Amino acid sequence: MSDIPGGAMANRPVHFIWLLDCSYSMQGEKIGQLNYAIREAIPEMRAVAHDNPAAQLLLRTVKFSTTAQWHHQTPVPVDDFTWQDVQVDGTTNLGEALTLVSRELQSPPMPQRALKPVLALVSDGVPTDDWKAGLKAIDATPWGRKAVRVAIAIGADADRAVLQEFLGNPELQPLDANSPKQLAAAIRWASTAAVKAASQPVAGAADPLAKQPYAPPVLDDDDDDDVW
Structure with a gap:
């Protein structure tokens, strides 16, 4: 691939980064369903990538x-990506995770020709460290400010205010996942709609997700026992 006039057009990378809450409150069904949902979403991410051949979708995961x-x-x-299950352990150091990701949103290591990265945050609780410092580190990077951001709140104990601040856009809301089926729908939406938004160069400063339906399908057939 080459950027030289007359040469082949280089694919522009889209870096998709999962930030996954793996604290003890996620143990049991939540972590099992999260692993299952992401694993099942990978083929759909491949399909989206194939529909956008000018973009090269690259996946990474941070667990906190x-x-x-x-x-x-x-x-x-994405064509070479194989999901490896995450396990639960300890508290909820979101700030450390955001700081870790912020180091990858500088140029370098991010190439200048990249498309908007995607940051997908999934959490079921309240941060136990200085998450605001981590968010400031993200916002201080050029690619962090441009990133397409999605957030999924698992269960009633998730701190939606923190997730809302992470999104950084009053037009967007965290996706609520209060059951296994809702989590699967939210992961599927985050995995596909965000990639579509990031893969299309958008003129101006408007968030490319703001004009898309920002909610998984309403599911009213969940058993009460499955509600988190």
Whole structure:
């Protein structure tokens, strides 16, 4: 691939980064359903990527609990990506996770020709560290300010105010996932709509997600026992 006039057009990368809450409150069905939902969403992400051949979709994952660490550190093309299950451990150090990601949103290591990255945050609780400092670190980077952001609140105990501030746009709301089916729908939406938005260069400063239906389908057939 080459950027030289007359040469082949290079694919512009879209870096998709999951930020996953793996604290103890996620243990049991929540973490199991999260792993299942992301694994099942990968083929749909591939389909979206194939529909946007000028964009190269690259996936990574950060997990956060008592510490934050890369679960998939090297950007992997979606066609080559295999999901590896995350496990629960400890508290909810969201700020550390955001700071970790912020280091990858500088140029370099982000290429200047990249399309908007996608930051997808999933949490079921309240941060236990200085999350505002981590968010400031994200917002201080050029690619952090441009990023397409989505947030999923798992269950009634998720701090929606924190997730709303992460989104940074009053027109967008966190997706509520109060049951396994709603979580699967939210993950599917975040995995596809956000990639579509990031893959299309958008003129101006408007958030490309603001004009899209920002909610998973309403599911009223969940059993009461499955509500988180």
